[in-house]
Amino acid sequence: MKSSSIKVSDIGEKELIERIIKKTRSCFIDAENSHNAGLNSYSTAIGDDAALTDVIIDENSYLVSSSDMLIQSSHFPDGMSYYQMGFKSVAVNISDLIAMGAEPVGFLLNIAVPKDLLLDDFDEIICGVVGACDYYKMPLIGGDTNEAGEIIISGTAMGKVEKDMALMKYGFEAGDLVCISGELGLAALGFELLSSEESYEMASKLNQSLTDLAVFKALKPTPDYDNGRILADFKKDHIISATDITDGLASELYEILNADRKYQISNHANYEMSNNGRNLENDGDCNLENSYSKGIRIHEDKLPVEDEFKEISNALNLDYLDLFFHVGEDFELLFTIPKSLEDTLKEKMDFHAIGEIVEENTVEIVLSNGETREISSRGYEHLA
Amino acid sequence: MKSSSIKVSDIGEKELIERIIKKTRSCFIDAENSHNAGLNSYSTAIGDDAALTDVIIDENSYLVSSSDMLIQSSHFPDGMSYYQMGFKSVAVNISDLIAMGAEPVGFLLNIAVPKDLLLDDFDEIICGVVGACDYYKMPLIGGDTNEAGEIIISGTAMGKVEKDMALMKYGFEAGDLVCISGELGLAALGFELLSSEESYEMASKLNQSLTDLAVFKALKPTPDYDNGRILADFKKDHIISATDITDGLASELYEILNADRKYQISNHANYEMSNNGRNLENDGDCNLENSYSKGIRIHEDKLPVEDEFKEISNALNLDYLDLFFHVGEDFELLFTIPKSLEDTLKEKMDFHAIGEIVEENTVEIVLSNGETREISSRGYEHLA
Numbered sequence: 126m127k128s129s130s131i132k133v134s135d136i137g138e139k140e141l142i143e144r145i146i147k148k149t150r151s152c153f154i155d156a157e158n159s160h161n162a163g164l165n166s167y168s169t170a171i172g173d174d175a176a177l178t179d180v181i182i183d184e185n186s187y188l189v190s191s192s193d194m195l196i197q198s199s200h201f202p203d204g205m206s207y208y209q210m211g212f213k214s215v216a217v218n219i220s221d222l223i224a225m226g227a228e229p230v231g232f233l234l235n236i237a238v239p240k241d242l243l244l245d246d247f248d249e250i251i252c253g254v255v256g257a258c259d260y261y262k263m264p265l266i267g268g269d270t271n272e273a274g275e276i277i278i279s280g281t282a283m284g285k286v287e288k289d290m291a292l293m294k295y296g297f298e299a300g301d302l303v304c305i306s307g308e309l310g311l312a313a314l315g316f317e318l319l320s321s322e323e324s325y326e327m328a329s330k331l332n333q334s335l336t337d338l339a340v341f342k343a344l345k346p347t348p349d350y351d352n353g354r355i356l357a358d359f360k361k362d363h364i365i366s367a368t369d370i371t372d373g374l375a376s377e378l379y380e381i382l383n384a385d386r387k388y389q390i391s392n393h394a395n396y397e398m399s400n401n402g403r404n405l406e407n408d409g410d411c412n413l414e415n416s417y418s419k420g421i422r423i424h425e426d427k428l429p430v431e432d433e434f435k436e437i438s439n440a441l442n443l444d445y446l447d448l449f450f451h452v453g454e455d456f457e458l459l460f461t462i463p464k465s466l467e468d469t470l471k472e473k474m475d476f477h478a479i480g481e482i483v484e485e486n487t488v489e490i491v492l493s494n495g496e497t498r499e500i501s502s503r504g505y506e507h508l509a
Numbered sequence: 510m511k512s513s514s515i516k517v518s519d520i521g522e523k524e525l526i527e528r529i530i531k532k533t534r535s536c537f538i539d540a541e542n543s544h545n546a547g548l549n550s551y552s553t554a555i556g557d558d559a560a561l562t563d564v565i566i567d568e569n570s571y572l573v574s575s576s577d578m579l580i581q582s583s584h585f586p587d588g589m590s591y592y593q594m595g596f597k598s599v600a601v602n603i604s605d606l607i608a609m610g611a612e613p614v615g616f617l618l619n620i621a622v623p624k625d626l627l628l629d630d631f632d633e634i635i636c637g638v639v640g641a642c643d644y645y646k647m648p649l650i651g652g653d654t655n656e657a658g659e660i661i662i663s664g665t666a667m668g669k670v671e672k673d674m675a676l677m678k679y680g681f682e683a684g685d686l687v688c689i690s691g692e693l694g695l696a697a698l699g700f701e702l703l704s705s706e707e708s709y710e711m712a713s714k715l716n717q718s719l720t721d722l723a724v725f726k727a728l729k730p731t732p733d734y735d736n737g738r739i740l741a742d743f744k745k746d747h748i749i750s751a752t753d754i755t756d757g758l759a760s761e762l763y764e765i766l767n768a769d770r771k772y773q774i775s776n777h778a779n780y781e782m783s784n785n786g787r788n789l790e791n792d793g794d795c796n797l798e799n800s801y802s803k804g805i806r807i808h809e810d811k812l813p814v815e816d817e818f819k820e821i822s823n824a825l826n827l828d829y830l831d832l833f834f835h836v837g838e839d840f841e842l843l844f845t846i847p848k849s850l851e852d853t854l855k856e857k858m859d860f861h862a863i864g865e866i867v868e869e870n871t872v873e874i875v876l877s878n879g880e881t882r883e884i885s886s887r888g889y890e891h892l893a
Contacts, residue, residue, distance in 0.1 A: 133631050134624040141631065141654045145618070148632075148639050188572070192617040192665050193653050233576040234529070235663045244515040247525065248532075255532050269577050270525045279619045279663035281576050 186285045191221035194279040201276070202319045202343060207246045209344050210276060211253020217371070218282035219261045220348040220456045224369035226292040226357025227284035229263030234280055237273035250276070261350055290357035292367040294384035297461040301364070303421055303480040306352045306458040308429050309374055310445065313452030315343025317441065324441050331440055332433045348456040355473050356460055367460035373453035378421050378488050379502040381459065386417045420487035423480035423500065446490075451503050570669045575605035578663040585660070586703045586727060591630045593728050594660060595637020601755070602666035603645045604732040604840045608753035610676040610741025611668035613647030618664055621657035634660070645734055674741035676751040678768035681845040685748070687805055687864040690736045690842040692813050693758055694829065697836030699727025701825065708825050715824055716817045732840040739857050740844055751844035757837035762805050762872050763886040765843065770801045804871035807864035807884065830874075835887050 133141060195201065195217065201210050215232060222229055234254055238247060258265045263282065271277075286292075318325045318340055328336040348369065356367055366385070370377050428449060438445035461482060462470060470476065480490075488500045517525060579585065579601065585594050599616060606613055618638055622631060642649045647666065655661075670676075702709045702724055712720040732753065740751055750769070754761050812833060822829035845866060846854060854860065864874075872884045 129627070129629050131628040132624065133622055133626045133628055136628065138654050144632065145635050145649075145652070145654070148635050188614075188667070190615070190617055190651065190665070190667060192576075192619050192651065192663070194619040194621055194655050194661070194663055196621060196655055196657050196661075198658075199656055230572075231574070233574055233665060235576050235578040237578055237580060237661070238517055240516065240518040242517045243513070244517055244520065245513050247517050248528065251529050251532050265529075267574065267576065268529070270522050270529070271578050271580055272583060273580050273661070274582075274658060277578070277580075277621070277657070277661060277663075279576070279578055281574070281617060281665040283572070283574060283667070 186287050187227075187291055189222055189225050189227040189284040189286050189291075190281060191218050192279065192281040193217045193221070194277065196277050197275040202316055204319045204340070205344050206253075207249035208253035208256070210278065211250040211255075212257040212345055212347075213253075214278035214280045215254055215257030215261065215263070215282070216346045216348055216456065218280045219257075219263065219350070220346075220369045220371065222282050222284040223348050223350055223353030224292060224367050224458060225284070225286055226290050226353050226360060226367070227286040228354070229261055230283045230285055231266040232258050232263050232280060232282050234265060234268035234278070235271070236268070236279075237271035237277040239274060239276070240272055242276070250278070254278075254280075260347075286357065290360050292353065292357055292360055292365060292460070293388075294366055294368045294381045295388035296364050296366045297381075297385060297419070297482050298364065298463075299419060299482050299484045300464060301461045301482040302464055302467060302478040303378075303423065303482060304460050304462060304476045304478045305370070305374070305429070306349065306460070306474070306476050307455070309370065309450075309455050309457060310430065310434065310448040310452070311339045312342040312346065312454040312456075313448040314434070314437065314443075315339035315341070316452070316454065317443065317448075319343060327440055328437045331437050335431070335433050335437065342455065346454060346456045352458055352474055352476075355470075356458070359462070359466060359470065363463055363466050365460060365462055365466075367458050370455055370457050370459050371453050373451045373503075374459060375450040375488070375500050375502055376453070377459045378423075378500065381461070382419060382421065382488065385419060389417055418484055418486055420483045420485045420489070421480055422483045422487070423490040425490055425493045427477065427479045429477045429479075450500060570671050571611075571675055573606055573609050573611040573668040573670050573675075574665060575602050576663065576665040577601045577605070578661065580661050581659040586700055588703045588724070589728050590637075591633035592637035592640070594662065595634040595639075596641040596729055596731075597637075598662035598664045599638055599641030599645065599647070599666070600730045600732055600840065602664045603641070603647065603734070604730075604753045604755065606666050606668040607732050607734055607737030608676060608751050608842060609668070609670055610674050610737050610744060610751070611670040612738070613645055614667045614669055615650040616642050616647050616664060616666050618649060618652035618662070619655070620652070620663075621655035621661040623658060623660070624656055626660070634662070638662075638664075644731075670741065674744050676737065676741055676744060676749060676844070677772075678750055678752045678765045679772035680748050680750045681765075681769060681803070681866050682748065682847075683803060683866050683868045684848060685845045685866040686848055686851060686862040687762075687807065687866060688844050688846060688860045688862045689754070689758070689813070690733065690844070690858070690860050691839070693754065693834075693839050693841060694814065694818065694832040694836070695723045696726040696730065696838040696840075697832040698818070698821065698827075699723035699725070700836070700838065701827065701832075703727060711824055712821045715821050719815070719817050719821065726839065730838060730840045736842055736858055736860075739854075740842070740846075743846070743850060743854065747847055747850050749844060749846055749850075751842050754839055754841050754843050755837050757835045757887075758843060759834040759872070759884050759886055760837070761843045762807075762884065765845070766803060766805065766872065769803060773801055802868055802870055804867045804869045804873070805864055806867045806871070807874040809874055809877045811861065811863045813861045813863075834884060 195210070195214050197210075200213070214234070218232070219229060236250065255265060318328055318336060325336070328339075353367070356365055359365055366381060368377055368381055425446075430445060430449065435445045438448060467478060488502070489497050490500050491497050579594070579598050581594075584597070598618070602616070603613060620634065639649060702712055702720060709720065737751070740749055743749055750765060752761055752765055809830075814829060814833065819829045822832060851862060872886070873881050874884050875881050
């Protein structure tokens, strides 16, 4: 008899991941007891975009690894080609490496397909994978094929990053700028248009080129490799945090605050890669927990949103702020920089400063009409 | 219109993997053009048990990575507990690291489960994963959760191995002993017993302890970490090849011959990790292809098979040699050693020399009755 009848869908993906992290910590491997002598200096940033490992790397670099699984029914919208499915399986993983400031080293491909998939279609998926690996200059080095009821692609990207350049989710101060590397909401709109022919027709009539762009963004996400490396380079001399926006901007805003709070609570010295990350949740230190006071204020006026985007959203009865904040899949970066760095960084990359870190515990948006509204943490979540 | 109506099931898993490897080679990344300066010395052994990468590792070691996907309907027999599913997802990947002689560094877990899976059952899977990571002293460092129609677990194991200790599938000479690290066929029998209650009852009556052992081997494969490291240590001074037996011994015998033939044909110097593995299939060198002449002769009398195993197989109308050669899932090692090493190695590990490398192009078994029979390459293959 089960003691409990709670289903995974009752708690959702984020909570499930938290459970995994907790179980992992509770039986974390003893450094002394490890096969690997290097594990004495083992540390990870489990919970960040990708895992950081300082084993087996030369003394100046971390091994960075990220693994994401895409499932046809959840991740591949109608209208996505087989090539695009393959491409996306690489894009979602390289996105995590980029968000850590890492250089790609190699990609492992696990793919499961239905028995009756046409060989031509299989080849197209592989072309997409290889095309993306080529685009990101990341060799495909191994993997596995299997049979399943639908197409499932689980990719693993491995990379490396110099220790002083690793971009973590945490690390910012009141007054720092909250920035994004590009426009948000287009992929969300694209998914909407792909799911309804009526919406697509309506949007096309209003603005064909924006419609095409939105659909393209949904079908072929292509994170910008250079952005990660540019930020990583500035990380050497500045306090910079970064993450990729996959489940929606709002959800990521809460993520970085959460990561920063944990980072502050834990002993900095212990956490910062010189030691084991286990004491991340040293709950003993309640005073620090209570004294943590940082938040984020976004300004509607600063959002990079074209009027045409608002117009299409309105016509489709969609709240454009909802598309912007709560859907994701744009694979742009959310990052923070000291205000003093703004002009210098502008010379190197395109980005938009949309808000700032504040000293209150809040995540809010100042609307164009002057009102201030709390931003809900709602983001896209599987199994919820 | 599709130019072709061939389905993936018309060609099967092995051929699909070959297609992926070919596509990968044809658009392999230019060393000079790579983001990663280290890629100038990039090399992989795609097609071996795990990928070897000599980027980002200190000059004496390779990064070793393996990624395998397990799907409930294909890989988890009836009767397997949730804990065992989790454990197996680690075991199949560590098995590849062991077969390369590598030490584990970290594990990434991608898991997809149905919406209505009980949280207790999810937790049990994670306990299995963490339990296995603990057993193999390999930290769980990251991953992802998703929703799918059935349980899908895609794991990635990363490890490292000293360059002079890496165990490849190739590299042996006529006269070398062909060895296995333990008994084979038990897992195959276990799968049979799990699939039929009648068979299980019959086997139980004949020999309860062997029945229990067979079922246990099918439900909780637990590859022996030490075997890989012991062989790797001897690799420094001896010619040793190794692979893990996952799809059946017969299939692996053909695999090692195939790998050795490719290795011989390619320029040794080019292949041997100092350069790029692309010219593995330099088909130009046809003379070498024709002159390659090595084979394997197995002796039935030397197979580690108990009479009780034969007895149960007979009672179930199964050919015990079929269970031994053509099913797999035992996760033992198949390896070759020079005959001169046999006694020394016996002091370090349990193994069985079951045959030898011969100078003819053959894969054959000398039966106890004196007859010689060719061993078919048939092994377990998905999508076939």
